[in-house]
Amino acid sequence: MLSPEQIDNYQQQGFVLLEHAVSKSLLRSLTRSFDAWVELSRQHGGPFGKMLDGRPRFDVEPGHSFDSPALRRIAAPEELSAEWLGMLQQGAFIEAAACIIGPDIRFHHAKLNSKMPGSGSVVKWHQDFPFDPHTNDDCVTAMLYLDDVSNENGAPKIVPESHRGSIHSLWHNGVFIGAAEDKTARECESSAVECTGPAGSVCLMHTRALHGSTINRTSSPRTLFIANLTSADAIPLSPNPVPSVYSGQIVYGKDPGKIRVQSQTLEAPEIPSGASFFNQQSQQGM
Numbered sequence: 398m399l400s401p402e403q404i405d406n407y408q409q410q411g412f413v414l415l416e417h418a419v420s421k422s423l424l425r426s427l428t429r430s431f432d433a434w435v436e437l438s439r440q441h442g443g444p445f446g447k448m449l450d451g452r453p454r455f456d457v458e459p460g461h462s463f464d465s466p467a468l469r470r471i472a473a474p475e476e477l478s479a480e481w482l483g484m485l486q487q488g489a490f491i492e493a494a495a496c497i498i499g500p501d502i503r504f505h506h507a508k509l510n511s512k513m514p515g516s517g518s519v520v521k522w523h524q525d526f527p528f529d530p531h532t533n534d535d536c537v538t539a540m541l542y543l544d545d546v547s548n549e550n551g552a553p554k555i556v557p558e559s560h561r562g563s564i565h566s567l568w569h570n571g572v573f574i575g576a577a578e579d580k581t582a583r584e585c586e587s588s589a590v591e592c593t594g595p596a597g598s599v600c601l602m603h604t605r606a607l608h609g610s611t612i613n614r615t616s617s618p619r620t621l622f623i624a625n626l627t628s629a630d631a632i633p634l635s636p637n638p639v640p641s642v643y644s645g646q647i648v649y650g651k652d653p654g655k656i657r658v659q660s661q662t663l664e665a666p667e668i669p670s671g672a673s674f675f676n677q678q679s680q681q682g683m
Contacts, residue, residue, distance in 0.1 A: 398415075398489065398492045398493040398495075398496055399413070399415075399493055399496040399497070403415070404496055404497060407497055407601060407603070408497075409558070410557045410558060411555065411556075411557060411558060411559060411560035411561070411602065411603040411605070411606040412555050412557075412592065412600060412601060412602040412603065412606055413600070413601050414592055414594050414598055414599070414600050414601075415489075415490070415493060415598060415599045415600075415601070416594055416595060416597070416598045417595065417597050417598065418489045418490060418493070418541075418597060418598060418599040419488075419489060419541060419597040419599070420597070421597065424543065424596055424597050426480060427480060427481070427484075427543060427622070428543050428544075428620075430474075430478055430480055430481070431471075431509060431511070431543060431620055434455070434468065434471055434509075435466050435468050435511075435513075436466075437455075438455060438457060438461070438466050438468040439462075439463045439466050440463075441455070441457070442461070442462075443457060443461070444456050444457060444671065444672040448472045448473055448476075448639070448640065448641075449473070449476075449640040449641060449642065450640050450668075452472075452669070452670075452671065452672060453671070453672035454471065454472045454473065454672070455468060455470070455471055455472075455672070456468075456469055456470035456471075456472075456671070456672035456673040456675065457469060458513075458516060458517065458518055458675075459517075460517075465515070466513065467513050467516060468511060468513065469510065469511055469512070469513070469516065469518050469673075469675065470508055470509065470510055470511075470672060470673040470675065471508060471509040472508050472639045472672070472673070473506065473507060473508065473639055473640070473641040473643075474507065474508070474509050474622070475507055475641060475643055476641055476642060476643070481507070481622070482643070484541070484622065484624070485504055485507060485624060485643065485646075485648055486648055488541075488624075489599065490539040490541065490599040490601065490624070491626070491648055491649050492649070493539075493599065493601060494537045494539055494601060494626045494649070495649045495650065497537060497601065498535040498536070498537055498626070498627070498628045499628075499649065499650060500649075500650045501628065501629035501630070501647065501649065501650030501651055501652065501653055502626050502627070502628070502629060502647070502648050502649035502650060503626070503627050503628070503629045503631070503645060503646070503647055503648065503652075504624070504625075504626060504641075504643055504644065504645070504646045504647075504648045505529060505536070505625040505626065505627055505633065505637065505644060505645075506529075506624075506625050506637055506638070506639035506640070506641055506644055507622065507623060507624040507625065507639070507641070508622075508623055508639050508673075509620060509621070509622050509623070510620070510621050510623055511618055511619065511620040511621075512550065512551045512610075512612065512613035512618065512619045512620075513613070513618050514613065514615065514616045514617060514618060515613070515616075516551070516612060516613045517612055518551075518612065518613075518675060519609070519610065519611055519612055519678075520608075520609045520610040520678070521575070521576035521577070521582065521609055521678045522576060522577045522581060522582045522585045522607055522608070522609040523565070523567060523575060523576050523577055523607070523608070523609065523678075524559075524564065524565060524577075524604065524605050524606065524607055524608075525538050525602075525604045525605075525606075525625065526564060526604040526605045526663075527564060527565070527566070527567050527663060527664065527666060528567070528575070528638060528666050528674070529604070529625060529633065529635070529637075529638065529666075530633070530634040530635055530663045530665075530666070531627055531631040531632060531633055531634060532630075532631055532632045532634065532656055532657060532658045532659065533628065533630070533631045533657045533658065533659045534603075534604055534605055534631075534659065534661075535627065535628035535630075535631055535657075536603075536604035536625065536626070536627040536628070536631060537601050537602065537603065537604065537625075537626045537627075538601075538602045538603075538604060538623060538624075538625055538626075539599060539600070539601050539602075539623070539624045539625075539626055540553065540599065540600045540601075540602065540621045540622070540623050541597075541598075541599050541621065541622040541623075541624075542594055542595070542596055542597065542598045542599070542600070542621060543596060543620040543621065543622060544596050544617065544618055544619050544620055545594075545595050545596050546592070546593050546594055546595075546596075546598070546619060546621075547593050547615075548591050548593060549613075549614050549615050550613045550614065550615045550617065550618075550619040551610045551611050551612060551613045551614075551619050552591040552592055552593045552610065552619075553591070553592045553600060553602075553608055553609075553610050553621075554585075554589040554590065554591050554592070554608060554609055554610055554611075555589060555590060555592055555602060555606050555607070555608045556585050556588050556589045556590075556606065556607040556608070557588070557589075557590060559585075559605070559606050559607040560603035560604075560605040560606045561605075562605075562607075564605065564661070564663060565577040565578070565581055565607070566578070566664060567664070567666065568664055572680055573666065573667035573677060574677055574678060574680045575674045575677035575678045576678050577607065581607075582609075585607050585609065589607075589608075589609075604625075626648070628657070629647055629650065629651075629652055629653050630653050630655050630656055630657040631657065632656050634663070635665060635666055636668055638666070638668050638669065638674070
């Protein structure tokens with residue numbers, strides 16, 4: 398799935414984009430599935446549904462309504478649809494991830510994140526690893542683009558080589574806000590690159606890469622299917638923020654029956670009390 402140049406780019410930069418990784422027919426099917434959930438959200442005035450730990454599965458932005466649906470997060474869609482489960486069990490990005498952190502891959506969690514037309518959602522600068530610490534950092538965030546992703550509709554912005562740097566605190570003045578401090582955010586803005594690409598592309602990103610995204614300024618949605626995958630010998634050190642009945646399943650190779658441990662010190666994360674981390678990022682450190 399990946400050329401030596403692509404593997405080297407991931408190792409050096411902390412991310413790599415694979416264009417046209419998913420067929421147009423599969424992409425249409427997945428998009429129809431998501432569109433049906435958007436229609437369902439019109440019937441609800443706030444977060445709804447229930448995931449494994451009892452928190453809402455479907456999260457909506459403030460201002461969501463029947464006429465202006467603003468569905469922004471669906472947790473663990475693989476529990477709702479065989480199509481989405483199939484993406485985790487035989488999706489093209491599983492093989493691509495195996496080229497980087499293989500030969501054995503374990504599934505941690507997945508979600509759909511969307512910026513609907515006119516969406517005000519901003520993803521503040523952060524790394525995934527402090528949210529999902531493991532015994533080692535051979536962990537990949539795989540993002541499947543359901544739509545064309547551009548600099549106008551909130552493309553993921555990633556800081557090259559940041560996966561080799563420090564782990565940045567998501568706590569500020571005793572509050573878990575799920576974002577790096579302002580000074581770090583300003584530095585990210587000046588050095589990040591936008592990971593744009595056509596629908597059907599997959600971006601593989603290192604768990605320690607600093608990233609964020611801006612609002613959607615277009616009249617079309619920008620939706621990503623995001624799967625967090627780990628080397629099978631990386632074991633979670635905190636509760637799963639998006640628990641699924643499939644969490645921990647081997648999706649490529651086999652279970653090595655071993656735990657690989659890196660020496661590192663991490664702050665414990667805080668599981669969101671609401672539907673998603675968007676509520677955490679809307680806070681300010683007190």
